[in-house]
Structures are given as structure tokens and as C-alpha cells.
Amino acid sequence: MDAVIEDKVYQDKILVDVSRTFALTIPQLPDKLREVVANGYLLCRIADTIEDEPTLSLEQKNTFSKVFTQVVKGDKSAQSFAEDLYPLLSDQMLPAERELIQNTSRVIRVTHSFTPPQRAALERCVRIMCDGMPRFQRSASLKGLEDMTAMDKYCYFVAGVVGEMLTELFCDYSPEVHENCDGLRKLTLSFGQGLQMTNILKDIWDDRERGVCWLPRSVFKKAHFNLEDLTPNQYSPTFGEGFQYLISIAHTHLRNALDYTLLIPAKEVGIRRFCLWAIGFAILTLRKLHHHQDFSSGNQVKISRRSVKITIFLTNLAANHDRVLKFLFNLAAKGIPLSPLETSHISYGK
Incomplete structure (x- = not known):
């Protein structure tokens, strides 16, 4: 099985584990939209996990958010990002959320398989989210x-x-x-x-x-x-x-x-x-x-x-x-x- 196909299968599996609601609604979409919307949700969930982890300092959250933006764009290694963040996650995070971080590279490979307009929409969303959420976390x-x-x-x-x-x-x-x-x-x-x-x-x-x-x-x-x-x-x-x-x-x-x-x-x-x-x-x-x-x-x-x-x-x-x-x-x-x-x-x- 092609690696990206395997990653898409994994994407469907982890979606069910991290969100009951979106695991219900996303499958209703047409096939060509289903994969990219599911991927977009998982990217947002990774960004949320950075912000929700209680043991990370504000400086760490800001750094990981910036790096993740570059990972989505393709300018940084997804594997290195995961290897740096995963050990810092506490037991207060759900096991599925920690697993998602550990498998960031699989999600990103799917991201990079989409068309340029689709990738642009995903990249913009993550960039703005990762820039905006830390502002509110600080206060x-x-x-x-x-x-x-x-x-x-x-x-x-x-x-x-x-x-x-x-x-x-x-x-x-x-x-x-x-x-x-x-x-x-x-x-x-x-x-x-x-x-x-x-x-x-x-x-x-x-x-x-x-x-x-x-x-x-x-x-x-x-x-x-x-x-x-x-x-x-x-x-x-x-x-x-x-x-x-x-x-x-x-x-x-x-x-x-x-x-x-x-x-x-x-x-x-x-x-x-x-x-x-x-x-x-x-x-x-x-x-x-x-x-x-x-x-x-x-x-x-x-x-x-x-x-x-x-x-x-x-x-x-x-x-x-x-x-x-x-x-x-x-x-x-x-x-x-x-x-x-x-x-x-x-x-x-x-």
C-alpha cells in the first residue's frame, strides 16, 4: 500500500479517537472534500494541543506554535517537531491527543498531497490560528x-x-x-x-x-x-x-x-x-x-x-x-x- 494511502487510513482512525462530533460530520462530505477537511481538523487539533498542554510555558507554546506553522508549510521537519513536543506532553492530555502529536509526520504527508489551493487554505488557517491563540493564552x-x-x-x-x-x-x-x-x-x-x-x-x-x-x-x-x-x-x-x-x-x-x-x-x-x-x-x-x-x-x-x-x-x-x-x-x-x-x-x- 502506498505510504500516503496508509497515512490517510491512519487519519480516518485517529479522527474518531480525537473527536466524536467531527468523526460524525466529516464523513458526510463528498470524497474529494472529506480527506482535506479531516486533515484540516487534525492540523487544528495539533495546534490546540500545544495551547492546551498545562505544563508548557507560554514561551514554549509560542515556540512550538511557530515551528508547527513552518512544518505545515513544509519549511521544518514534522518528525523533529514531534520528537521535541511529544516527551513534554503530560498525562492530562488524552492518549489520542498524545498519539496524534507522535504521528504528526503522517498527518503532514497527507497535507502535502493536496492541490495548491487546498494547501494554501490549510496553511493560512494554521498560521493565523497559531499566531492568534497564544495572544489570548498570555492574558x-x-x-x-x-x-x-x-x-x-x-x-x-x-x-x-x-x-x-x-x-x-x-x-x-x-x-x-x-x-x-x-x-x-x-x-x-x-x-x-x-x-x-x-x-x-x-x-x-x-x-x-x-x-x-x-x-x-x-x-x-x-x-x-x-x-x-x-x-x-x-x-x-x-x-x-x-x-x-x-x-x-x-x-x-x-x-x-x-x-x-x-x-x-x-x-x-x-x-x-x-x-x-x-x-x-x-x-x-x-x-x-x-x-x-x-x-x-x-x-x-x-x-x-x-x-x-x-x-x-x-x-x-x-x-x-x-x-x-x-x-x-x-x-x-x-x-x-x-x-x-x-x-x-x-x-x-x-
């Missing part, structure tokens, strides 16, 4: 982010830039999709932010255990709540006021995500499913957060396997029926507040 604390502008920027570096990568890959794949590329580009950051904000809200307690908070201080200050006072099982209505506002913003972004998906031609059912499943899981999570703002663990607001199966079943049936998709979204989002989006101050990557 991460339980005080939270300064304001919504800071939250917008954080969401861009960890999710919005991934959305830009996906949009470029989708437009490169299909001439029909490319016809709507301008519209997709206008909505792609909102799509990423909706998903990331939902994750931030769901993971507030897990993040606090790691000593960080990604909520915007200014939002809670308006409600007269100090984020440093946030404590499990001691719910404050003033905290709930700020939390509810963030739910409403995330909801608005997810509506833009649906608009994005409806710009994908109906015949591209695989791409639509990939997007719709992510949107469905997110809006159902937002609904749980809206009804259980006093939750004290991420498991309390995790959607059930039954909800996952129902989401998959219904979106598969309705994937090429826009009116039905809008109806299903409105049904799932019933009762969740909405707020208009302020002008974005995101510093876009080049």
Missing part, C-alpha cells in the same frame, strides 16, 4: 475577556478562521458553490462564532478548573456581576442576566449559520449535512443552556444521544428543502432570546 485568567470585541477576536482565532478555511475548500471544490462564494464569505465568521460561543457557554466550568474564563467582563459588569465571583452551585440572577445576553448573541449567529448553509446548492447534500448537524447540535445545546442557567457541570447541558440521532434523522430528510429546514430550526430555537449583532471589530487574518 488568560478567571477575570474573563475584556469585552465583546475581545470575545469576537478570540472566536475568530479558534473558530472563525476554520470557517474561512472550509469556505475556501467548498468554493474550490464546486463551481456551483463558488457562485455563492461572496455570500458565504460574509456569513462564515458568524457561523464559526455561533458554534464557538455555544462551546464557551457550555464549557464555563471545565474552563474554570483550568484557570481560564472566556466570557466578556463588560457584559457581566453591566449586570453588576464580577466573573471572579463565579462559583458552581451558587447561581446569581445577575450572572444569569449576562449569560442570557450571550445566549441571545450566539442564537443570532446560528441563524446566520443556517443562512450560510442555505447558500450551498441543494444538490450538495453532503456539505449541507456537514453544516446542518453542527448547527442542530449547537441550537439544542443553547436551548438546554437557556433553560438550565444554574448548571454546574457541562454534562448537565450536554444533549442526549437521542437528540443527536433525531437531529441527524430530520436534517437528512430535509437537507435539500429550505423551508422545512427553517421550520425545524425555528422549532428547536423556540423561546431562546435573540439580540442584534453589533458591528464586528474582528482583525481579519491575511
Whole structure:
């Protein structure tokens, strides 16, 4: 078996181990997109692992992030990168994440097998992510982010830039999709932010255990709540006021995500499913957060396997029926507040 083919088989295997959600959604994509999107996700996961490793100093994280950017571009050895980083990973990282780092060279060989436009999209995503995430890690604390502008920027570096990568890959794949590329580009950051904000809200307690908070201080200050006072099982209505506002913003972004998906031609059912499943899981999570703002663990607001199966079943049936998709979204989002989006101050990557 050709080495790159073996690496692609490995890529499919490790994807299942490091992400249940993307292991579900990525296989829905057409074959020519599936491999490159899976590879892009794994590259982002390696970048995340560098940032998430608690025993690395900020200087080490910054150095490894810069080296990894060069590895993806082909200017540095993937094997040397892995040999330097792997021994430094602690048991706090999942075994699959440590294995992924150990096999970086296999992932990179797949990266370098793609077409120039595909490689350019992947390289740009990793470069911007690896440049942006360390900025926030340097100031991460339980005080939270300064304001919504800071939250917008954080969401861009960890999710919005991934959305830009996906949009470029989708437009490169299909001439029909490319016809709507301008519209997709206008909505792609909102799509990423909706998903990331939902994750931030769901993971507030897990993040606090790691000593960080990604909520915007200014939002809670308006409600007269100090984020440093946030404590499990001691719910404050003033905290709930700020939390509810963030739910409403995330909801608005997810509506833009649906608009994005409806710009994908109906015949591209695989791409639509990939997007719709992510949107469905997110809006159902937002609904749980809206009804259980006093939750004290991420498991309390995790959607059930039954909800996952129902989401998959219904979106598969309705994937090429826009009116039905809008109806299903409105049904799932019933009762969740909405707020208009302020002008974005995101510093876009080049």
C-alpha cells in the first residue's frame, strides 16, 4: 500500500479517537472534500494541543506554535517537531491527543498531497490560528475577556478562521458553490462564532478548573456581576442576566449559520449535512443552556444521544428543502432570546 494511502487510513482512525462530533460530520462530505477537511481538523487539533498542554510555558507554546506553522508549510521537519513536543506532553492530555502529536509526520504527508489551493487554505488557517491563540493564552485568567470585541477576536482565532478555511475548500471544490462564494464569505465568521460561543457557554466550568474564563467582563459588569465571583452551585440572577445576553448573541449567529448553509446548492447534500448537524447540535445545546442557567457541570447541558440521532434523522430528510429546514430550526430555537449583532471589530487574518 502506498505510504500516503496508509497515512490517510491512519487519519480516518485517529479522527474518531480525537473527536466524536467531527468523526460524525466529516464523513458526510463528498470524497474529494472529506480527506482535506479531516486533515484540516487534525492540523487544528495539533495546534490546540500545544495551547492546551498545562505544563508548557507560554514561551514554549509560542515556540512550538511557530515551528508547527513552518512544518505545515513544509519549511521544518514534522518528525523533529514531534520528537521535541511529544516527551513534554503530560498525562492530562488524552492518549489520542498524545498519539496524534507522535504521528504528526503522517498527518503532514497527507497535507502535502493536496492541490495548491487546498494547501494554501490549510496553511493560512494554521498560521493565523497559531499566531492568534497564544495572544489570548498570555492574558488568560478567571477575570474573563475584556469585552465583546475581545470575545469576537478570540472566536475568530479558534473558530472563525476554520470557517474561512472550509469556505475556501467548498468554493474550490464546486463551481456551483463558488457562485455563492461572496455570500458565504460574509456569513462564515458568524457561523464559526455561533458554534464557538455555544462551546464557551457550555464549557464555563471545565474552563474554570483550568484557570481560564472566556466570557466578556463588560457584559457581566453591566449586570453588576464580577466573573471572579463565579462559583458552581451558587447561581446569581445577575450572572444569569449576562449569560442570557450571550445566549441571545450566539442564537443570532446560528441563524446566520443556517443562512450560510442555505447558500450551498441543494444538490450538495453532503456539505449541507456537514453544516446542518453542527448547527442542530449547537441550537439544542443553547436551548438546554437557556433553560438550565444554574448548571454546574457541562454534562448537565450536554444533549442526549437521542437528540443527536433525531437531529441527524430530520436534517437528512430535509437537507435539500429550505423551508422545512427553517421550520425545524425555528422549532428547536423556540423561546431562546435573540439580540442584534453589533458591528464586528474582528482583525481579519491575511
